[in-house]
Amino acid sequence: MEEIFQKKTDEMDCQPGGPFVIQMLFKNPVELPEKEHMTDVMQRHIGTTECSCCDDNMVGFTALDHVVELEEGKRSVQLFISTCSDFEEDSIDDFQKNQMWDCKDDRDRIFHECKYQVFATDMLATALPRQERANLDMDFLEALVELFPTCEAFYFQNCGKLFLAEDVKNCQFTGLNRFIRFGVNVRFFHISGSEDIVVDTIGMGTLCLPDFQYYFHDMNPNWVVNHGYNMASYILNQETIIGNGDAIMGILQGTITKDVQWQCYHRKSLINPSRDVIDVNMGRYASGNR
Numbered sequence: 001m002e003e004i005f006q007k008k009t010d011e012m013d014c015q016p017g018g019p020f021v022i023q024m025l026f027k028n029p030v031e032l033p034e035k036e037h038m039t040d041v042m043q044r045h046i047g048t049t050e051c052s053c054c055d056d057n058m059v060g061f062t063a064l065d066h067v068v069e070l071e072e073g074k075r076s077v078q079l080f081i082s083t084c085s086d087f088e089e090d091s092i093d094d095f096q097k098n099q100m101w102d103c104k105d106d107r108d109r110i111f112h113e114c115k116y117q118v119f120a121t122d123m124l125a126t127a128l129p130r131q132e133r134a135n136l137d138m139d140f141l142e143a144l145v146e147l148f149p150t151c152e153a154f155y156f157q158n159c160g161k162l163f164l165a166e167d168v169k170n171c172q173f174t175g176l177n178r179f180i181r182f183g184v185n186v187r188f189f190h191i192s193g194s195e196d197i198v199v200d201t202i203g204m205g206t207l208c209l210p211d212f213q214y215y216f217h218d219m220n221p222n223w224v225v226n227h228g229y230n231m232a233s234y235i236l237n238q239e240t241i242i243g244n245g246d247a248i249m250g251i252l253q254g255t256i257t258k259d260v261q262w263q264c265y266h267r268k269s270l271i272n273p274s275r276d277v278i279d280v281n282m283g284r285y286a287s288g289n290r
Helices: 035-046 107-113 130-147 165-169 177-183 221-237
Strands: 021-026 049-054 058-070 073-082 116-123 153-156 161-164 185-190 197-202 211-216 247-252 255-268 276-281
Touching (some): 021 130, 035 049, 035 058, 035 073, 035 130, 058 130, 107 161, 130 165, 153 177, 161 165, 177 221, 211 221
Parallel strands (some): 211 276
Antiparallel strands (some): 021 116, 058 073, 247 255
16 A cells, blocks of 8 residues: 655755665664774775764774865765664655665564664765765775674665565666766655656765656556666766756666657655656656746
């Protein structure tokens, strides 16, 4: 049975370039590994790294190979891991849970059984080149998988994806496509009282890139979901800018082809959170006033 959600009109805009936040969920309390071991693991995955802080609340690392230019001068990106804290099942609302496609069969069990959490995040990474930041955050993720073997699941706050830890550990994606896998979600919504559908991506804003949005009818939504992932991967891997009015390849009988051209326009998102998107006009399949 589909759940009905009302769009919130008082929600603040989603600001691009914010921190990348990984929430690790555990069934039992977990201690942070020894500082020397953590530093060794971080070095192997991220490069030259120094432990910058270690107290009762968190441990921090300086990624010396990843330097940004700020007004006050050059600074290295910081990576932080919190100590263990209690996890409340209702801290993630039904709207977010409804779009967790990668862990749907295990979702309710995970949130019921996991009582503890550890947070990991980057800082100052917004100023990095997009591809460098995407790879750094995914290298950080791989270090976390090694550091916390009892982790049950990873929740990626920026995009709302939930994965079993084993699925993250055994991921076959490489390079930048790791970020598309874990840092970008493609969501799916029926518009109540109509045959219209909205499919959109969320998570690209972390890299200061626009998300994609499709408002349409009479097309298999799975084809559109696949198109969304392909376009997100394309603009990240190729560092391509899609301008207002530019055309991209569309879909013909489930296949992305240059024989179909869809126009793109810069808009605000139809679905929360409010953010900049590339709204794709799907021609005869397009819904709404265009």
